[in-house]
Each structure stands twice: as structure tokens, then as C-alpha cells.
Amino acid sequence: MANLKDIKRRIRSVRGTQQITRAMKLVAAAKLRRNQDRLVLLRPFSDGIATLLARFLPQAVGDEHPLLMPREQVAKKLMVVITGDKGLCGAFNQNILRHAERLCSASTDCPVEVVTVGRTGHRYLSRRDVTVREHWEDIYERLSFLTARNISKVLEEPFLKGEVDEVMVVYSHFVSPIEQRVSSYTLLPLELENIRKSAALGARAARDIDIPAADQRDVYLFEPDVVSLCNDLLSRYLAGELYRTILENVASEFGARMTAMDAATENADDLIGRLTLEYNRARQAAITTEILEVATGAEAMKKGA
Amino acid sequence: MHIKAITPTRLAVDLECRLAVLPTDEGEVGIEEDHAHMMVTLVPGQMRIYEGGQPHIYAVSGGVADIHPRKLLVLADAVEAASEIDLERARRAKERAENRLEQRSEGMDVDRAQAALSRAINRIRIATGRQEK
Numbered sequence: 001m002a003n004l005k006d007i008k009r010r011i012r013s014v015r016g017t018q019q020i021t022r023a024m025k026l027v028a029a030a031k032l033r034r035n036q037d038r039l040v041l042l043r044p045f046s047d048g049i050a051t052l053l054a055r056f057l058p059q060a061v062g063d064e065h066p067l068l069m070p071r072e073q074v075a076k077k078l079m080v081v082i083t084g085d086k087g088l089c090g091a092f093n094q095n096i097l098r099h100a101e102r103l104c105s106a107s108t109d110c111p112v113e114v115v116t117v118g119r120t121g122h123r124y125l126s127r128r129d130v131t132v133r134e135h136w137e138d139i140y141e142r143l144s145f146l147t148a149r150n151i152s153k154v155l156e157e158p159f160l161k162g163e164v165d166e167v168m169v170v171y172s173h174f175v176s177p178i179e180q181r182v183s184s185y186t187l188l189p190l191e192l193e194n195i196r197k198s199a200a201l202g203a204r205a206a207r208d209i210d211i212p213a214a215d216q217r218d219v220y221l222f223e224p225d226v227v228s229l230c231n232d233l234l235s236r237y238l239a240g241e242l243y244r245t246i247l248e249n250v251a252s253e254f255g256a257r258m259t260a261m262d263a264a265t266e267n268a269d270d271l272i273g274r275l276t277l278e279y280n281r282a283r284q285a286a287i288t289t290e291i292l293e294v295a296t297g298a299e300a301m302k303k304g305a
Numbered sequence: 306m307h308i309k310a311i312t313p314t315r316l317a318v319d320l321e322c323r324l325a326v327l328p329t330d331e332g333e334v335g336i337e338e339d340h341a342h343m344m345v346t347l348v349p350g351q352m353r354i355y356e357g358g359q360p361h362i363y364a365v366s367g368g369v370a371d372i373h374p375r376k377l378l379v380l381a382d383a384v385e386a387a388s389e390i391d392l393e394r395a396r397r398a399k400e401r402a403e404n405r406l407e408q409r410s411e412g413m414d415v416d417r418a419q420a421a422l423s424r425a426i427n428r429i430r431i432a433t434g435r436q437e438k
Contacts, residue, residue, distance in 0.1 A: 038314065045313045048380045052371060056344070145313035145382055146366070150417060221343040224330060232346050232369060236380075243313060 004286065007279040011272055018268035024088070025261035032177060032254035039247050046240040047202025053233050054199035057192070060226040067156070067234050070189050071165040077112045078133070078155065078164040079103065080187065082171040082246060083121035084253040085137055090263075092172065092180065092256035093120040099182045100170045104130055113164070117151065117246065140250055148243035149235075155242075156235060159188045171245050172252035178259055180252035187241060195237065306338040308354060310363070310379040317384035318363070324355040325377055327370055336372055343372040347381060349420075349427045362387045364431040366424050390432035399425035 057065070081100045083093045097120075104112045114130050116122040119137040126132050134154055139147050158164045167188035173181045222229055308325050310318035325336045328350025347368040353360040368381025402422035406415070 041315055042313050044316065045311050045380060048311055048378065049369075052344070052369065052380070149382065153417075219342060221341055223334075223343065223345040226344075229344055229346055229369065232367075236369075236382075240313065 004279065004282050007275055007282060011275045011279065014268050014271050014275065018265055018272070021261045021264040021268060025258050025265060028254045028257040028261060029177075032251060032258065035247060035251045035254060039244065039251065042240070042244055042247065044202075046237070046244065047198055049233055049237045049240060050195050050198035051202045053195050053230065053237060056220075056226060056233070057195070057230055060230045065230065065234065066160055067188060067190050067238070068192055074110050074165040076164045077107060077110055078115060078158065078167045079112050080115045080117065080151075080155065080167065080169045080242075081121045081125065082169065082249045083116070083118035084249075085119040085140055087120060088260060089253055089257035090260035092253055092260075093118075093124075095180075095182050096170060096172055097121060097124050099184065100125070101128070101130075103168070103170065103184060115151075115155065118249075143246065143250070145239065145243050148246060149239040152235065152239040152242045155188065156238060169242070169245055171249040172256075174248045174251040174255065177255040180256055187238070190234065190238065190241075306336075306375055306377060308377040308379070310352075310365075310381060310384045312381055312384050314383075317381075317386075318354065318361075318379070320354070320356065322354045322356050326351075326353040326355075326360075327379070328352060328365060336370075336377055339374045340372050342374075343370075345370050345372070347379070349424050351427070351431055352379070352384070362431055364390060364428045366427075385428065385431075387431050387434070390428050392429065392432045395425050395428040395432065399429060 079100065081096065083096050087093065100114070100121075104114075112130070113133045114125055115134045115136075116125055116132055117136045117139070122132065122135045122137060126135075136147075136151060155167050159167055166186060168184055169187050170182070170184045173183040175181055220226075306322055306325070308318055308320060308322050309316065323337070327334050327336065327345065328348055329345050330348055333350075334345060347365055347370055349364075349366045352363045352365045354363070355361075364383075364385045364387070365379070366382045368379060371378040371380070398421060402418050402425055405418045406422065409415070
């Protein structure tokens with residue numbers, strides 16, 4: 001039977017860990033809420049951009065803009081893998097990375113280069129048989145739209161130069177705080193259909209954001225000109241998509257961390273229960289032994305007397 | 306005329322105004338009511354909105370403006386009122402960008418550093434009311 005003091009020490013240490021896991025769960029929950037607010041606040045902006053694009057793109061370039069045109073031959077792909085910076089969130093990062101690796105090995109006919117966002121992804125993939133082209137970490141604490149713009153510029157450039165023919169994104173989609181789904185989609189070329197959809201959603205929500213409706217007959221002035229305006233809008237739209245994806249992934253990560261820390265807190269409860277039982281047993285055994293010793297002693301003295 | 310400025314993080318401006326002055330590539334553009342339909346690209350700079358006498362002053366990083374006779378919609382990466390700017394942070398950002406431009410390490414993105422520098426300078430100028438050059 002284990003030593004009483006040892007058990008007591010173990011209980012104390014498990015309780016300490018439990019306090020930490022409980023705190024981490026609460027922190028994750030609070031951050032998740034803040035993150036959700038950001039997703040909501042992004043909507044008017046991205047719908048606004050999409051509305052303007054849907055209005056001017058057809059007249060400016062039709063659907064022939066380089067960012068919108070699917071390549072006839074895809075010779076090289078770029079894959080953006082978005083993970084968290086930190087662990088302690090269950091299998092969250094591993095799930096994303098496993099999916100990314102599967103996609104890489106499935107693409108046998110064309111090489112894939114990787115851009116990682118998040119430390120865990122970089123740490124894992126840089127040791128694997130993949131080319132990591134760019135790498136971003138420590139961006140989540142002060143994540144802003146400008147960060148997303150910087151990343152999206154790095155993606156847009158090789159695509160426009162023809163170095164890569166497709167850009168895909170792998171991330172974890174936020175379904176609910178307890179459900180995350182690893183997903184992937186094609187970021188580039190952009191699809192006009194998606195832009196239109198986003199614009200239609202924006203039109204429905206127009207009462208909140210109030211993007212002025214355009215009359216087809218309205219004559220517009222452009223400065224500098226309609227094509228460069230559309231380029232500008234498209235690259236902002238792209239950044240917006242990426243920003244939303246990163247926010248989704250961050251939300252998923254907090255959700256996963258909440259679940260993981262909740263489970264850890266519960267496990268700690270179980271462990272404390274078992275240890276307490278063991279402690280009480282050991283204490284009872286010690287008392288019984290002591291009584292037995294006293295009784296035997298008394299008995300022996302009586303006999304001796 | 307009603308002006309709205311929307312950024313990816315918030316609705317930054319939502320008010321009635323008499324005149325709005327926007328920073329564009331060609332210099333400042335003043336917009337009053339009954340302006341023709343127009344779309345402009347905004348560059349990092351100062352946006353001034355006049356309700357009455359004194360203008361509200363904002364730092365704007367790049368964006369676009371959609372101009373209608375009675376409405377003005379600004380979609381910008383960031384819009385900050387002069388009083389909201391964290392001067393300390395802007396100064397640090399300026400220093401960082403300057404250092405990076407000075408050292409010019411291998412493979413660095415000069416455009417990005419330059420953009421960061423002009424954003425920082427713009428914010429400092431607006432926060433201090435143009436005293437600091």
C-alpha cells in the first residue's frame with residue numbers, strides 16, 4: 001500500500017493541473033466568443049467588396065481576369081495549410097495535417113508546394129517530404145486584416161506569374177464549439193459564382209450595411225480606371241476570403257481546446273476520486289494496524305501482569 | 306449626404322456630413338452631395354469628414370470608395386480616428402520598417418516594408434496633428 005504522504009502529494013499535484021486545465025478551458029471559451037464577433041463584423045466588408053465586384057467586373061473584364069481563369073494545365077499547386085500555433089487541443093492540428101498530407105500524396109501528377117500558417121504545421125511538415133515555400137507563425141494574437149493581406153499577396157504573386165496554377169487551402173471549418181470539420185477548397189483561381197453569391201447575401205443583408213444599389217443605367221466615373229479598380233477589389237476579396245478562413249480555423253482551434261481541456265478537467269476529477277479512495281483506504285489500514293498493535297500490546301501486558 | 310466607412314473589423318464611420326475629403330492616388334478628392342456616381346481607389350492617408358466647422362480626422366489605409374449622390378461608402382483595410390491611434394505602437398512600427406529598409410536582408414519584401422512605413426508615418430502624422438514630420 002502506497003505511503004500516505006505520497007498519495008496526498010499526488011492528489012495535490014493533480015488538483016493543481018486541474019486548476020490549469022479549467023482555466024485554459026475558460027480562456028478558450030472567452031477567446032472563441034471574441035473570435036465569433038470578428039467573423040460577424042467581417043461580413044459587411046467582404047459582402048461590400050463582393051457587391052462592387054459583381055457590379056463592375058463583368059463590364060471591366062468579363063470573367064477573363066487572370067485571377068478568375070482556370071488553367072488548362074495544372075503543372076504545380078500551392079497548398080496553404082492553416083494550423084494552430086500551440087498544442088493542447090486534442091487531435092485538432094494532427095487532423096488538419098493528416099488531411100493535408102493525404103491531399104499531397106493524392107496529387108501524383110503534379111507537384112505540390114506548401115505554405116504553412118501556424119507553428120505546429122510548419123514544425124511537422126518541414127520534417128516531411130514536402131517543399132515549404134513560405135511560413136507564418138505567431139500571427140494569431142494580433143491577427144488583423146493586414147496580416148491576411150500580406151499572406152494573400154504572397155499567394156497571388158506566384159499565381160499571376162504562372163509559377164503555380166492553383167492555390168488550395170486546408171483548414172478546420174468551424175461547425176459548432178464542439179464540432180470542427182477539416183476542409184479544403186480552391187482559393188485561386190477565384191470563382192465568379194462565389195463572388196456573386198456573396199454579393200447576393202450582401203444584398204439581402206443590405207438593410208444593415210446599406211450598400212447603395214446600383215442602377216444599370218448609372219454612368220460611373222472611375223479613378224484611376226475600372227480595370228485597376230477591379231484588380232484592387234479582387235485582391236481585397238482574396239484577402240477577405242483568407243482572413244475569414246483563418247478566423248474560422250482559429251475558432252475551431254478554440255473549440256477543440258475547450259473540448260480537450262474539459263475532458264482533461266473531468267479526467268482529473270476521476271483521478272482525484274480514485275486517489276482519494278486510495279488515500280482513505282491507506283489511512284484506514286494504518287489506523288487498523290495501529291489499533292491492532294495497541295490491542296496486542298495491551299493484551300500482552302495483561303498476560304504479563 | 307450620408308457616409309459609411311466599413312473595415313474588416315467594424316463599422317468605423319456612420320454619419321451625416323456636408324463634405325468628405327478622401328485620399329486618392331491623384332491627391333485629395335472632396336465629395337459633396339449630388340456628386341456623380343464614382344468609384345475611387347484610396348491610398349493610405351487622411352480622410353476628413355465635415356459635419357459642421359471642425360472636421361473629423363481619420364487615418365485610412367488603402368481601400369475603395371463607392372460614391373453616390375446621397376451616399377458615400379468607404380471600404381478600407383483600416384480606419385482610425387486620430388484619438389484612437391496608439392501613437393507608441395505607430396512609432397514602433399515606423400522604427401521597425403525603417404530598420405528593415407536599412408538592412409535590406411536577403412529575400413525581404415521591400416514593397417511590404419515600404420507600405421508599412423508609409424502607413425506608420427501616416428498614422429503618426431494624424432495622431433499628432435501633423436506636428437511630427
